Amino acid sequence: MGNPSSSPLFSRFSFLIISLFLLRSPAAANRLLLRLPSKPDPKNAAATARWLAGQNFWGVLSTISSDLGGAPFGNVVSYSDGLPNSGSGIPYFYLTELDPTAKEALKDARSSFTVSEYPLGTCGNTDPENPSCAKLTLTGKLKLLDNLSAEAKYARHALFTKHPEMKDWPIGHNFKIFRLDIENIFLIDWFGGPKPLTPEQYLNYGKIQRYLSYDFLT
Amino acid sequence: MGNPSSSPLFSRFSFLIISLFLLRSPAAANRLLLRLPSKPDPKNAAATARWLAGQNFWGVLSTISSDLGGAPFGNVVSYSDGLPNSGSGIPYFYLTELDPTAKEALKDARSSFTVSEYPLGTCGNTDPENPSCAKLTLTGKLKLLDNLSAEAKYARHALFTKHPEMKDWPIGHNFKIFRLDIENIFLIDWFGGPKPLTPEQYLNYGKIQRYLSYDFLT
Numbered sequence: 001m002g003n004p005s006s007s008p009l010f011s012r013f014s015f016l017i018i019s020l021f022l023l024r025s026p027a028a029a030n031r032l033l034l035r036l037p038s039k040p041d042p043k044n045a046a047a048t049a050r051w052l053a054g055q056n057f058w059g060v061l062s063t064i065s066s067d068l069g070g071a072p073f074g075n076v077v078s079y080s081d082g083l084p085n086s087g088s089g090i091p092y093f094y095l096t097e098l099d100p101t102a103k104e105a106l107k108d109a110r111s112s113f114t115v116s117e118y119p120l121g122t123c124g125n126t127d128p129e130n131p132s133c134a135k136l137t138l139t140g141k142l143k144l145l146d147n148l149s150a151e152a153k154y155a156r157h158a159l160f161t162k163h164p165e166m167k168d169w170p171i172g173h174n175f176k177i178f179r180l181d182i183e184n185i186f187l188i189d190w191f192g193g194p195k196p197l198t199p200e201q202y203l204n205y206g207k208i209q210r211y212l213s214y215d216f217l218t
Numbered sequence: 219m220g221n222p223s224s225s226p227l228f229s230r231f232s233f234l235i236i237s238l239f240l241l242r243s244p245a246a247a248n249r250l251l252l253r254l255p256s257k258p259d260p261k262n263a264a265a266t267a268r269w270l271a272g273q274n275f276w277g278v279l280s281t282i283s284s285d286l287g288g289a290p291f292g293n294v295v296s297y298s299d300g301l302p303n304s305g306s307g308i309p310y311f312y313l314t315e316l317d318p319t320a321k322e323a324l325k326d327a328r329s330s331f332t333v334s335e336y337p338l339g340t341c342g343n344t345d346p347e348n349p350s351c352a353k354l355t356l357t358g359k360l361k362l363l364d365n366l367s368a369e370a371k372y373a374r375h376a377l378f379t380k381h382p383e384m385k386d387w388p389i390g391h392n393f394k395i396f397r398l399d400i401e402n403i404f405l406i407d408w409f410g411g412p413k414p415l416t417p418e419q420y421l422n423y424g425k426i427q428r429y430l431s432y433d434f435l436t
Contacts, residue, residue: 072290
């Protein structure tokens, strides 16, 4: 009697509230369920950067626009760094040359890819530009993958898992898989300026974690 | 009796649900209340672009990074194009030279600013890269404003209204107000490629609307 959570009325309310939330957007709900890992300690730069890359599913990919006098051109794109909660940290994209980004990247591969913690919903009331609301920019070269390679097969699976509608996008648009080869990392996740983080530290983060777990278990 | 919306129990449920939603984040709730205008018809390019610029409050600002071999560098920033629901379409930023974006822009003003419809919550189940989930890239020159000018006063008010915590950011960081002078507009808001839209059509959109309303009323 005294425990409200066991009351059928309370259960019905909870169910109603949860259903209403989930019904807002089934895709958002699925993505929410995939967002299991909590935000790492900001002191752990590699973990935070990999968390940002793994939990986001869209960002802004910037290339150099020869059509616009060499100006930087940022474009909203979807991406995937692997299967949910087992990403590689390497962003893969599914782009068509009908869009300027892919076309420009094939002429000049210099690119950067930017994601924010803000859309993950973990910044609370904090402004998106406040350093405690984390942001990540990966700079490097955007490379077209050989469509028949094992990596392209993995990337396609990673992309289609996080973006199910991609597999039905028009064949005539000739979408191709691109990878960002990371050369520099800019991470702000707390006050005091960007966190020092090399591409090696970033890319090896999961491997080291897995190795330590293996070492511990054997 | 038969109308559930008049039942006190239903009202209590509704209040509980709405309260729970609003309590998740007061800032988000305020922003939600400000998002009154609904999405324009995608056929109206100027209205859609101005809606994207007016309803978003953060995006990615890209500059040319001399530190990174001339690569494009996209950075997550907050912005404002004016007071809520009466924006000018011109994005204003509050940036410090402690951050690479402002520093680089003062050396090479070529920039682009990118926002997506996705974080506004109106794309539903649609993927952020699907053309029906609108995206806007404004390309041009990022210019530092004279801090004592009337425009800087307006921009500061516009920024602080949408980003209340900015007024308490450290004085020692020497934040300055920048404006993007728009030279090119890339808008995707439906299938069939970018919508033709000149900076003049974009910037004059509200003025024309106001003129038509005035004409109609007098």
